[in-house]
Amino acid sequence: MPHIVIIGGGFAGVWAAAAAARLRDAAGLDITLIAPDDAMVLRPRMYEADPDRATVPLSGLLDPIEVRHRRAWAERIDVAARRVHAGGEAIGYDRLVLATGSRLVRPGLPGAGLLFDVDTLAGARRLADHLRGRDGFTAVVVGAGFTGLEVATELAGRGRVVLVDQADVVGPDLGPAPRPYIEDALGRLGVELRLGTGLCAVEPGGAVLSGGTRIAADAVVWTAGVRADPLTEQIPARRDRLGRLAVDRWMRVAEPSGAVFAAGDVAAARFDDGHDVMQSCQHATPMGKTAGHNAAADLLGLPPLDFAPAPYVTCLDLGAAGGLYTKGWEREVALSGERGKEVKQWIMKRIQPPVDDAGLLLDLAGRVRLPIPF
Ligand SMILES: Cc1cc2nc3c(=O)[nH]c(=O)nc-3n(C[C@H](O)[C@H](O)[C@H](O)COP(=O)(O)OP(=O)(O)OC[C@H]3O[C@@H](n4cnc5c(N)ncnc54)[C@H](O)[C@@H]3O)c2cc1C
Known part of the structure; x- marks a missing residue:
């Protein structure tokens, strides 16, 4: 059975797993997600007073869609041999999705x-x-x-x-x-x-x-400055000043094997009249869906999907002073104060993938463009 390996259990990794699982056909597709923790961490909520409330058990996301969770750190990627070394094991892959996120500098x-x-x-x-x-x-x-x-x-x-x-x-x-x-x-x-x-x-x-x-x-x-995870350095391809791998509109990395996709904070995709994606869950989610779909489509002989996220918005929590919701790359303010806060809270609920609900997870995985209705 062809094997897709995804490294990373954040927004990009989880949605890549769901999008790949959605394309599984009768011939089957083996999917493994490598991540060190039992939970997906909703990083945009880490500024809250009780960060432990902002986690989702990976078992509730991956078990229902029959994606195997290998609980380990990936240490090395051997692109030529198509193997990932993690937790003392060499795991072979047919397609790889790198989704290991970023870290604070x-x-x-x-x-x-x-x-x-x-x-x-x-x-x-x-x-x-x-x-x-x-x-x-x-x-x-x-x-x-x-x-x-x-x-x-x-x-x-x-x-x-x-x-x-x-x-x-x-x-x-x-x-x-x-x-x-x-x-x-x-x-x-x-x-x-x-x-x-x-x-x-x-x-x-x-x-x-x-x-x-x-x-x-x-x-x-x-709080100043994040950079792509250093595993990106093990892929022989172009990286930008944030250490992100350049990917095409299918999230494929331009490297000799043609078997590596990248999504989320480790990847720089250009879209929307020459803008690069932001290191944000807003972009990591549709990038993950696109990468997972295309990794599976590649193996199953199906057409690829173009990266086409919803229009860019920003939503900033300002504590007791409310929130700010802006639209477009110039960040024109659309809502502020209490209304801005309501939108922030609406978004923070929606960024969490559905737990123990394979049908809804797979359905959402097929919808790359999910605009915010405000
Ligand atoms: C405080 C804060 C506030 C934010 N606010 C917002 C916001 O309001 N809106 C917004 O859109 N974005 C926001 N972001 C940014 C957003 O959180 C990230 O862009 C997003 O999490 C990126 O998703 P990702 O899947 O690429 O990476 P991550 O969510 O970082 O997930 C990476 C995953 O990879 C795993 N991993 C890392 N290294 C390895 C390895 N070697 N082997 C195996 N697994 C590995 C990690 O354990 C994790 O599971 C915020 C971030 C922070 C920190």
Whole structure:
């Protein structure tokens, strides 16, 4: 039986597995998903006060669609021999989908080991446990981008928050359109801004900023910058500045074997008049569906599917100040405040794949373009 191996149990990996399983015919298709944990972690919710609520058991997703879960870290990919080395085993494949996501780039500064983060479940748990029950804590959040803003506004409801960024503006990569709304929310929540300022060192009792300013803090949270998982370096193909493998509109990587697909934060697909996908679950999900479908279609002699995601939107949680929902690449604000928050909560429910429901999971796997009805 032909064998599809998927590495990664996040948005891209799970949806790739479901999309491949959906194409299984009478001849059969063997599908293995390699991931180290028992649960899919909903990373966009790691800024919440209780991150453990943002996980989904992989068994409830994979068992109903008869996808095998190999609980291990993939250590090496041998593209020439079509094998993945994981947990002391060499697993052969006919088609591979690499979906190992991204990880936070940690700074090499004094005391960096003391930094907190919300990049992984372990990191988010550590921060939540550290702050739980502390009255009137002070947190320094480094990075006023998407993640830093969500962390800062969430923590602002519970303690003093100082938001630091090297840029002179908040949300430097979000563009000018949403900025007035963000500034207003930060002001209302009492978040203190230190813009045009870098983090120089972390100490047990706080942060040292550029210029030598010391801020006494219970936690210093690093949120700035993610990079594709380093397994991408084992595929002999072009990578972009974020370490992502270039893929075509079928999510296939241009490498000699022709048997490797990539999806999610490890892959850079160009679409929509020359835009590259964002490292977001919004794109990881349709990329996973496209990659899984095409890996299976390739083996079963079926036509491939083009990557065609829903129009680009952004939805930012601003804690007690509501939320912000923007449309298009210029991020024009469509909804803010309470309405923006409602859309965020609607999206956060929808990003979770259905558990113990093979019919619905397979049906959704066949729908790459799922627009947000707002
Ligand atoms: C705090 C935060 C807030 C975010 N907010 C948003 C948001 O509002 N909207 C949005 O669209 N996106 C958001 N994102 C980004 C989004 O979470 C990612 O883009 C998305 O998770 C990428 O999906 P993925 O499947 O590519 O990777 P991941 O979800 O990271 O999954 C990767 C999987 O691969 C596994 N893996 C890694 N290495 C190996 C290995 N060697 N062997 C086997 N398995 C491996 C991991 O265990 C995991 O199961 C946010 C991210 C963070 C951290």
